[in-house]
Every structure is written in C-alpha cells, then in structure tokens.
Amino acid sequence: MDWKVVFITGAANGIGLDMVRGFCKSGYKVKMIDINQDLLIQRERELKEKGFHVSIDFCDVTDEHSVKEKIESTIDKYGKIDVLVNNAGIQHVALIEDFSTQKFKQLLDVMVTGAFITTKHVFPGMKKNNFGRIINMSSINGLIGFAGKSAYNSAKHGLIGLTKVAALEGANFGITANAICPGYIDTDMVRGQLEDLAKTRNISLHQVLEQIIYPLVPQKRLIPVSEVTQLALYLASEKTSSITGQSMVIDGGYTVQ
Ligand SMILES: NC(=O)c1ccc[n+]([C@@H]2O[C@H](COP(=O)([O-])OP(=O)(O)OC[C@H]3O[C@@H](n4cnc5c(N)ncnc54)[C@H](O)[C@@H]3O)[C@@H](O)[C@H]2O)c1
DSSP states (O other): OOOOEEEEESTTSHHHHHHHHHHHHTTOEEEEEESOHHHHHHHHHHHHHTTOOEEEEEOOTTOHHHHHHHHHHHHHHHSOOOEEEEOOOOOOOBOGGGOOHHHHHHHHIIIIIHHHHHHHHHHHHHHHHTOEEEEEEOOGGGTSOOTTBHHHHHHHHHHHHHHHHHHHHHGGGTEEEEEEEEOSBOOHHHHHHHHHHHHHHTOOHHHIIIIIIGGGOTTOSOBOHHHHHHHHHHHHSGGGTTOOSOEEEESTTGGGO
C-alpha cells in the first residue's frame, strides 16, 4: 500500500476544503468529514467534476459513536489512516457576563472534545502502523487573549494542550502531533465577519481592513488559505518526523509585536 490516507474534519468549507484539494493534489486518499451534510454533498460533486476523488461522511465530531464508526469505515475502505486533521471549528463572540454557558460548552465540545475523540480512535491504528501525523487547527487565539472570545480562546488554548499530550504519547510510535495557529486567513467566513463589521460601523470593507485589521498585522494582508494547506502538507510529510508538540504560527506577524 503506497498511498497515504488523510481524515479531515470540518472539510466542507474554508481551510478544511482547501486542504482537501491540497492533499488530493499530493496523491493522498482523502476522507472529508463535516456536520453540514448538504454542503458536504455539494462539495463532493464540485470536487469530482474537477477530477478530485474524495469520499465524504456526514458526522458531528462530538458524537463519539459516529466518529468511531467513520474512522473504522475509512480504515476498512483505505486500509489505514496516516494523517488526522482536526479542523472543525465554530465561533461565538460575547462578553463573559453575557456568554451563554451552553454556548461556551458547545465551543469546547467541538474544538477540544471533538479533537480528543478523533485522536483517541485513530491512535490504535497509527500505533500499529508505527506512523501517524496529527494536525490540530488551533489559532493565534490559542496563544493570546481576545476580548469577547472566552470560549474560542479557551478551546484553542486547550487544543494546544491536547496536541502536546498526543505528541508525548505518540513519540515512541512514529506519531507526531502539531498545532497550526493561523491569524486572519482569507476565507469566506472571515470576509463575511469583516463585512458584518463594516455594516455595524457603517464603513466599507476596505476601511475595515485599513483601519481595524491591517494595523494589527505587520504584513498588512489577509493570509492566503493555500499557505495554511502548505504548512499542513509539510507537517504531514514523512520527512518532518522530528517536529512534534509544536504550535506553528502563520499570522503575517500579528503575534510578533
Ligand atoms: N479562517 C481563519 O482566519 C481562522 C483563523 C484561525 C483558526 N481558524 C480555525 O480553522 C478551522 C477552519 O476555519 P474556517 O475559517 O475554514 O471555518 P469554516 O466555518 O469555513 O469551516 C468550518 C467547518 O467545520 C464544520 N463543523 C462545525 N462544527 C462541526 C462539528 N461539530 N462536526 C463536524 N464538522 C463541524 C462546519 O460545518 C464547516 O464546514 C477552525 O477550527 C477555525 O477555528 C480559522
């Protein structure tokens, strides 16, 4: 078996979808996981029309029974899982005193418990094969605080903790675990948030970028999503076997200042 298999959560949109294309182009067999079934089916059709061969599974990463089943069926279909990308994520912004506790728990459940569940169920196969790459999509919110993002910050910090433990437990089995910490990536989601901000402040998108975002980003640009994909492919490679337990920042200099 000379192909590699990647299991990507939150694969129907944004960064996850770009990774699907990037891993396909690099010769991987790709399993796309997402909670949004309609979008997943639409993406599968679009990708197949463009010559990408992927398989999809509708799954909520917080549902352990379903995750276990999807991991087992992926291994049945392709023989193994070499790379796990924990990318599924959600956002909610409110001040702590206004933050619904249920919402807080939901964000932690998706971004920390979800990543724990997938890791738990891919680990035995990776250990048996003496090879594995776990890539957790954290954020600069996993390294520094942002007002209004108590749940997202807690989850992304927590995901870095999980990454370190997976790195230690995988160390003697050829398994590496690393976190990617992006700043502002040029995705539909981020553009949508910036357009909302423009409406709230009654200014243009250009003004939001120039007056609010770029002063925070030394490179004064949104980062192309393809650069995140390239970093994931690098961490997934057999050649990066000594990079483990790390948080790789890709933020145009945001956290350097
Ligand atoms: N876009 C950015 O600038 C940026 C920056 C830093 C970190 N991130 C992180 O990168 C990841 C991807 O972000 P994006 O911008 O592509 O977001 P996105 O909203 O475009 O995509 C997230 C995907 O996750 C899926 N998802 C949500 N909950 C799920 C669940 N319970 N089970 C399975 N799938 C689920 C969604 O349906 C969606 O397709 C997220 O973890 C996000 O926190 C993004």
